[in-house]
Amino acid sequence: MMHLNLLRLGACRVPSRLMSTKSTSVEINDKTGVAILSMCRPPVNSQNVQFLRDLKSSIYEIENNKSRGLILTSANSNVFSAGLDILEMYNADKEQLGTLWTELQNVWIALYGSGLPTAAAINGHAPAGGCLLATACEYRAMLPNCVIGLNETQLGIIAPKWLMSGYQNILPQRLAERALTQGRLFTTEEALKAGLIDEIVNSKEEALEKCLNFIGTFAKVNPLARSLTKLQFRAANIKEFEKIRQKDVEDFVSLASRPEVQKVMGDYLENLKKKSKK
């Protein structure tokens, strides 16, 4: 009887810390049952194979533990995620490129296809793969003086359709096309104006609070009805992705291993290193 009461009170249903991997940590808010998934691969949460595998397993763990929602954020102070780890794409062989891309696909489908309410507390820059993660979520709160966007064309690579779908769900077609072809990074203020983010916040705490409030708006909605409705909106993108999944890996490998694309990546990396030494 006592055990039943405890369960009703939720006292042992939700642990305060669920799981950690090498590059992620998950905390459950005891009051709300919402999971905060923090990415922690310093300095910039660049997405290598291990990081992507950790992220995927944390997302599924949160989903399987029947949390009430998922908030994605960064444990680093000024970067949400710098996107794919260019060091793992530069001078990599075809097998390594294929594995990296497959893991990026796996994370995207885990997050984009999650039935839970999802929100991104963007407490730093979110270029490329960082923007991909943020736009796979349903809501975004972001700190000022940061950038977000899909800048792939600047690296000589093309964002395939599935990768653009979060962007396309949010931005008007004309703006999305222009931003993607330009490889544009939006400042926080521009992102709010364009509708790419929902709120500008002054601290990570405020970002988390806004995300919690967003997830709280579903408190009185039947979770199954909510989740199926969300997935109806996303079904066409998911179906299309599943159809081309393998070919998409082959296309990426073929593009990313071209000498001219490797050269752009090498130069880009060198510029990044020069900038960080200044």
Ligand SMILES: CCCC/C=C\CC(=O)SCCNC(=O)CCNC(=O)[C@H](O)C(C)(C)COP(=O)(O)OP(=O)(O)OC[C@H]1O[C@@H](n2cnc3c(N)ncnc32)[C@H](O)[C@@H]1OP(=O)(O)O
């Ligand atoms: C078909 C293809 C579709 C492709 C889909 C996804 C592709 C990608 O995700 S490609 C990755 C694109 N990412 C970027 O263009 C971001 C590059 N980084 C930055 O612009 C800045 O680092 C950032 C604004 C995120 C943060 O700026 P700072 O806080 O000033 O940090 P630093 O620039 O000094 O960087 C610190 C340190 O990290 C290294 N770094 C940064 N980004 C990456 C990265 N993506 N991969 C690997 N390494 C990265 C940077 O070189 C510095 O290293 P050190 O010089 O050794 O300190």
